[in-house]
Amino acid sequence: MTDQPKFAQIKQHIIDKIRAGAWQENQRVPSENELSDQFQVSRMTARRALSELTESGVLTRSQGLGTFVASFKSQSSLLEIRNIADEVKERGGNYTCIVLSLESISAIAPIAIALGVEMDSLVYRSIIVHNENDAPLQVEERFVNPALAPEYLQQDFSQTTPHEYLTQVAPLTEARHTVEAIMPNEEICQWLDMFNEEPCLQVIRRTWSSHGIVSFARLISSGSKYRLGGHLTFKK
Incomplete structure (x- = not known):
């Protein structure tokens, strides 16, 4: 995992949390600022991880409220x-x-x-x-x-x-x-x-x-x- 780019590490961290059940559907995930502090990266890197997971349907973003685990409709x-x-x-x-x-x-x-x-x-x-x-x-x-x-x-x-x-x-x-x-x-x-x-x-x-x-x-x-x-x- 250490060989992965930082944004990919953040994406895998989020996916692992969801897959393990630690983060449930519709639960708010850490913000760009929180992720940048946790992983010691720029906000742009954290934003890329959140954006790519949002585009693929894993997360959903609500203006002014934050980013949440998307519903899997199951x-x-x-x-x-x-x-x-x-x-x-x-x-x-x-x-x-x-x-x-x-x-x-x-x-x-x-x-x-x-x-x-x-x-x-x-x-x-x-x-x-x-x-x-x-x-x-x-x-x-x-x-x-x-x-x-x-x-x-x-x-x-x-x-x-x-x-x-x-x-x-x-x-x-x-x-x-x-x-x-x-x-x-x-x-x-x-x-x-x-x-x-x-x-x-x-x-x-x-x-x-x-x-x-x-x-x-x-x-x-x-x-x-x-x-x-x-x-x-x-x-x-």
């Missing part, structure tokens, strides 16, 4: 975690997929926090388009903790889904997600074969096994082709 799941291939087959459809990417990447701050790993450490990333009857149904971008699924990159995801594989090697014990409507970018429109700009349904999901956080996934579907549902039973 909440307890009320929906059953299902394998999309099973959903398609249960509807009588034909499931196929296209693997667009399967690689190792360096974890930027939001991914590192989501997976509970060091910033810039290697994590696995996959991008897969799930099809129903040869028509794109959902784009899945998933980041995986290599420590819990070391052979992830060696899998043939045309034969099994990431969900199926991860359930086998790191059985699911907890999941949290947020669901929201988004406007897709050009790349998402291309992957989902969308010619008209329309809202998409985006699910951001983190999953845990008994040994830690397994994956962080972004699932995007055309709003006109996909919906989520659930059934809740309340005790009297």
Whole structure:
């Protein structure tokens, strides 16, 4: 860590505090002056660290109030975690997929926090388009903790889904997600074969096994082709 530039050391310090739970969502973090005193650096260096973490969504700044830990928009799941291939087959459809990417990447701050790993450490990333009857149904971008699924990159995801594989090697014990409507970018429109700009349904999901956080996934579907549902039973 001592070989890192000072602004990077400050960023890692903040990320470590958030990841350890010492700084909670919406909690105020030290100011530029406080960080410059603590790390014996200029205010400009401290400002760069806070600005870069703000730009990446880890922090949020409020004029006149300070800088705070951003909300990660996670909440307890009320929906059953299902394998999309099973959903398609249960509807009588034909499931196929296209693997667009399967690689190792360096974890930027939001991914590192989501997976509970060091910033810039290697994590696995996959991008897969799930099809129903040869028509794109959902784009899945998933980041995986290599420590819990070391052979992830060696899998043939045309034969099994990431969900199926991860359930086998790191059985699911907890999941949290947020669901929201988004406007897709050009790349998402291309992957989902969308010619008209329309809202998409985006699910951001983190999953845990008994040994830690397994994956962080972004699932995007055309709003006109996909919906989520659930059934809740309340005790009297």
